[in-house]
Amino acid sequence: MIEAKGLTKRYGDTLAVDDLTFSVExxxxxxxxxxxxxxxxxxxxxxxxxDSPTKxxxxxxxxxxxxxxxxxxxxxxxxxxxxxxxxxxxxxxxxAIAQSNHVNRKRIDEVLDLVGLTTVASKRAKGFSLGMGQxxxxxxxxxxxxxxxxxxxxxxxxxxxxxxxVRNLLKHMATQGKTVFVSSHLMSEMALTADHLxxxxxxxxxxxxxxxxVIQMSTTTHVRVRSPxxxxxxxLITKREGTVVRPADGSLSVTGMxxxxxxxxxxxxxxxxxxxxxxQASLEEAFMELTEDSVDFxxxxxxxxxxxxxxxHGGAA
Amino acid sequence: MIDLPLFADVLRSEWTKLRSVRSTYWSILVAIILGxxxxxxxxxxxxxxxxxxxxxxxLTFDPTSTSLAGFFFAQLAIGxxxxxxxxSEYNTGTIRTTLSSIPQRGYVLAGKATMVGLVSLAVGxxxxxxxxxxxxxxxxxxxxxVPLSDPGVLxxxxxxxxxxxxxxxxxxxxxxxxxxxxxxxxxxxxIAFIIPIFSNLLPDTWQNDLSRYFPANAGGAITTVVSAxxxxxxxxxxxxxxxxxxxxxAASWYLLxxxxx
Numbered sequence: 001m002i003e004a005k006g007l008t009k010r011y012g013d014t015l016a017v018d019d020l021t022f023s024v025e026x027x028x029x030x031x032x033x034x035x036x037x038x039x040x041x042x043x044x045x046x047x048x049x050x051d052s053p054t055k056x057x058x059x060x061x062x063x064x065x066x067x068x069x070x071x072x073x074x075x076x077x078x079x080x081x082x083x084x085x086x087x088x089x090x091x092x093x094x095x096a097i098a099q100s101n102h103v104n105r106k107r108i109d110e111v112l113d114l115v116g117l118t119t120v121a122s123k124r125a126k127g128f129s130l131g132m133g134q135x136x137x138x139x140x141x142x143x144x145x146x147x148x149x150x151x152x153x154x155x156x157x158x159x160x161x162x163x164x165x166v167r168n169l170l171k172h173m174a175t176q177g178k179t180v181f182v183s184s185h186l187m188s189e190m191a192l193t194a195d196h197l198x199x200x201x202x203x204x205x206x207x208x209x210x211x212x213x214v215i216q217m218s219t220t221t222h223v224r225v226r227s228p229x230x231x232x233x234x235x236l237i238t239k240r241e242g243t244v245v246r247p248a249d250g251s252l253s254v255t256g257m258x259x260x261x262x263x264x265x266x267x268x269x270x271x272x273x274x275x276x277x278x279x280q281a282s283l284e285e286a287f288m289e290l291t292e293d294s295v296d297f298x299x300x301x302x303x304x305x306x307x308x309x310x311x312x313h314g315g316a317a
Numbered sequence: 318m319i320d321l322p323l324f325a326d327v328l329r330s331e332w333t334k335l336r337s338v339r340s341t342y343w344s345i346l347v348a349i350i351l352g353x354x355x356x357x358x359x360x361x362x363x364x365x366x367x368x369x370x371x372x373x374x375x376l377t378f379d380p381t382s383t384s385l386a387g388f389f390f391a392q393l394a395i396g397x398x399x400x401x402x403x404x405s406e407y408n409t410g411t412i413r414t415t416l417s418s419i420p421q422r423g424y425v426l427a428g429k430a431t432m433v434g435l436v437s438l439a440v441g442x443x444x445x446x447x448x449x450x451x452x453x454x455x456x457x458x459x460x461x462x463v464p465l466s467d468p469g470v471l472x473x474x475x476x477x478x479x480x481x482x483x484x485x486x487x488x489x490x491x492x493x494x495x496x497x498x499x500x501x502x503x504x505x506x507x508i509a510f511i512i513p514i515f516s517n518l519l520p521d522t523w524q525n526d527l528s529r530y531f532p533a534n535a536g537g538a539i540t541t542v543v544s545a546x547x548x549x550x551x552x553x554x555x556x557x558x559x560x561x562x563x564x565x566x567a568a569s570w571y572l573l574x575x576x577x578x
Contacts, residue, residue, distance in 0.1 A: 051578070066420035096331075096334045100326055100418040102323065
């Protein structure tokens with residue numbers, strides 16, 4: 001269990017984390033989403049006591065991180081891939097960390113085996129690929145078998161097989177009752193892995209909800225209707241307080257009404273329908289929409305969602 | 318009340334870090350080669366030059382400290398070793414793993430200082446006694462030798478190892494404050510090499526009042542048997558050096574506790 005209350009971090013003029021209040025519950029995978037520069041890594045460093053908050057508090061298992069004796073039994077963290085001395089072997093890297101918290105040496109072989117690095121355990125880390133570095137970082141996080149896992153972009157640099165492995169590992173850890181907090185900028189990956197999402201932008205909390213709820217928040221979820229009597233139908237829907245947008249393809253795009261309601265309305269007024277379908281937004285679209293006002297570094301022309309087309313959902317949680 | 322981690326665990330962890338990277342072995346090997354080798358070369362050169370020296374120089378000639386002159390060069394290698402124990406953690410990002418494993422940051426610094434100190438003391442002793450005996454053999458041929466039992470001689474030999482130990486801890490403090498390998502080595506070079514040489518060029522009154530309190534000048538007093546003019550006495554000088562060392566370690570402890578990583 002991780003609990004942040006009013007967590008705030010200012011660097012000079014920049015408010016990196018702005019009054020974040022959330023809790024990360026055990027037994028599920030909680031995805032931590034946000035555009036680059038949103039404050040995800042800063043938040044994770046604040047949780048681990050590496051940075052001290054300007055205001056607010058954050059606790060792990062009820063206690064500030066730095067007050068834990070042998071904290072690796074409480075929290076295992078992966079902050080950056082390849083945070084390892086290039087001249088040190090994978091085994092010795094893990095040994096030094098294990099010794100610092102009095103972790104049994106047997107665990108080193110176990111976690112090396114678990115992440116598939118047994119054969120390179122005695123190799124210097126200099127030659128490791130990014131993916132191997134990620135695996136070693138995950139091994140480090142799992143070393144003392146902690147009840148909380150905090151992983152910053154763990155699938156970065158992994159091949160598809162590695163990504164699948166991380167996904168299954170995280171889900172497995174959650175089913176064991178562990179608290180799993182994992183950041184990513186890969187929305188599609190989170191859709192497959194996470195049960196719950198915490199979305200931030202420019203340091204502020206944008207959403208704290210289940211994955212499906214976050215998708216529902218998106219206005220790109222709509223009902224598509226085709227009818228030879230499109231004009232009449234549009235008028236009927238508008239009277240029922242639905243909102244109609246008419247794309248160039250002749251269909252009606254309806255929000256504010258369920259597909260069932262649209263179908264029943266059409267039937268009651270004897271309007272012929274050729275198509276009636278609920279179009280779900282992808283998590284990707286929902287995310288883009290939620291964070292569109294808080295993207296710090298946007299490439300010109302990368303506006304996937306037209307500005308102003310959708311209401312601002314800031315504070316939708 | 319915060320439960321503190323067992324310091325023994327911190328020491329074991331720091332020892333593993335030291336022994337598992339090649340730079341440790343390289344810098345220790347270089348320190349020993351420079352320390353003993355240059356000490357022997359300088360002793361041989363001085364013994365050879367002795368007959369041509371002025372009376373003044375002959376009277377103040379210090380065979381013991383000459384035989385230990387290699388420490389002046391060995392200290393750079395040991396300083397680099399000490400700096401790397403912390404600056405490499407900042408370089409590679411492992412500092413975040415270290416400080417999240419042991420959030421009581423003072424323990425991390427104390428553990429590193431203890432390990433660096435013990436290793437440097439051992440290296441210092443490995444350099445000091447062979448250097449003294451090689452010098453002894455060289456000077457005996459010129460009837461300049463002084464026995465280890467003479468007043469101040471054993472103190473100078475052991476003192477060289479103590480100086481190296483304190484310098485290593487000073488270097489660790491530099492590394493912890495500066496957090497960059499190159500920057501810390503530059504600072505060490507300035508403090509241990511350039512300032513001692515250039516302080517000779519200062520006006521006499523400055524030199525008398527000020528430069529003998531500089532870290533390396535003050536610390537160096539313990540390695541001499543015949544005190545040079547305007548220097549502190551051996552133990553007073555070493556005491557002043559220790560004040561520098563613990564002052565810097567206290568500053569690095571404060572910064573380590575309060576800075577984000």
